[in-house]
Amino acid sequence: MSSDAEVVIRARHLAKAYKLYDSQGDWLKQQLMGSAKTYYKSFWALKDISFEVRRGESVGIIGRNGCGKSTLLQIVCGMTRPTKGEIWVKGRVAPVLALGATFDLEATGRENVLIGGAVLGLKRHEVIAKFDSIAEFAGIGDFMDQPIKLYSTGMRTRLAFAICAHMNAEILIVDEALSVGDMAFQQKCIDWIDNFRRTGTLLFVSHAPEELQRLCNHAIWIDGGRVRQAGDVAQVARAYKKATRVEEDSMSRFSAV
Numbered sequence: 001m002s003s004d005a006e007v008v009i010r011a012r013h014l015a016k017a018y019k020l021y022d023s024q025g026d027w028l029k030q031q032l033m034g035s036a037k038t039y040y041k042s043f044w045a046l047k048d049i050s051f052e053v054r055r056g057e058s059v060g061i062i063g064r065n066g067c068g069k070s071t072l073l074q075i076v077c078g079m080t081r082p083t084k085g086e087i088w089v090k091g092r093v094a095p096v097l098a099l100g101a102t103f104d105l106e107a108t109g110r111e112n113v114l115i116g117g118a119v120l121g122l123k124r125h126e127v128i129a130k131f132d133s134i135a136e137f138a139g140i141g142d143f144m145d146q147p148i149k150l151y152s153t154g155m156r157t158r159l160a161f162a163i164c165a166h167m168n169a170e171i172l173i174v175d176e177a178l179s180v181g182d183m184a185f186q187q188k189c190i191d192w193i194d195n196f197r198r199t200g201t202l203l204f205v206s207h208a209p210e211e212l213q214r215l216c217n218h219a220i221w222i223d224g225g226r227v228r229q230a231g232d233v234a235q236v237a238r239a240y241k242k243a244t245r246v247e248e249d250s251m252s253r254f255s256a257v
Contacts, residue, residue: 006055007052007055008053008055008089008091008171008201009076009087009171009201011049011050011072011085011086011088012087014049014050014075014082014085014086015046015048015082015083015085015225016045016071016082017044017045017083018043020041020042026040027039044225045068046072046075046082046225047226048085048225048226049068049072049085049226050085051220051227055170055201056201057201058197058215058217058218059202059217060205060211060212060216060219060220060233061203061206061222062207062212062220062222063222063223063228063240067224069175069205070175073173073175073203076089076095077095079095091169091170092121092167092168092170092171093169093171093172094165094171096157096164100160103116103148103156106147108144108148109144109145109148109159113131113144114127116160116163117163117167120164120169122168133166134162134165135162138155138161138162139158161174165192170201171201171202171203172196172201172202174193174202174203174205190214190215204216212237213234217232217233218230218232218233221236221239223243
């Protein structure tokens with residue numbers, strides 16, 4: 001067990017269940033009946049996750065689609081609460097995943113920069129002072145003054161990453177954002193992450209073992225809502241790649257109970 005002074009993220013037996021209804025009528029019945037009767041099935045995106053991240057570490061999270069990676073990051077970011085277990089995070093977090101998902105679609109890019117900066121704890125004058133640099137990093141030109149609803153997925157990711165890159169955060173959380181942008185923007189982000197890792201803590205999700213090995217020194221492999229393996233990134237990546245070759249891609253992980 002690491003000392004509290006070193007740990008910036010600690011998860012203990014995290015589990016997350018989503019309620020799946022067959023119809024809107026079943027949802028309404030549940031609201032009316034409360035806990036007297038169950039009209040839904042439970043989908044457990046996470047079943048039992050425990051790990052620690054120490055200050056200055058770069059930790060990659062890998063696993064097949066539906067294994068619970070994004071749900072885990074949403075819990076770390078505070079976007080959703082676990083059904084069971086505990087999560088503890090120390091330090092200012094720059095969540096590319098969370099920020100991009102909560103943009104105001106009717107507001108312009110410029111307005112979302114101000115909103116995003118406030119959400120991440122900066123004062124208005126601090127965001128304004130950084131605005132030109134944010135706009136240059138995002139590289140979306142005149143679209144900065146257009147509503148977000150007109151943006152492509154890649155443009156939204158560009159803006160979210162640019163905002164997070166200027167927030168002086170201690171913890172950066174990236175959920176496959178690099179796979180959305182074009183190659184030039186991906187390289188810009190990788191270069192920035194390389195510099196950030198000298199002083200900050202990185203939590204990075206990707207399907208690509210090579211990407212994890214490029215950016216991380218530790219890795220967590222999630223399988224079926226649980227930690228299957230954790231440790232040195234090269235060893236975890238090797239085991240994951242072998243499993244994807246020899247093990248059947250079972251759809252049981254998408255089943256509700």
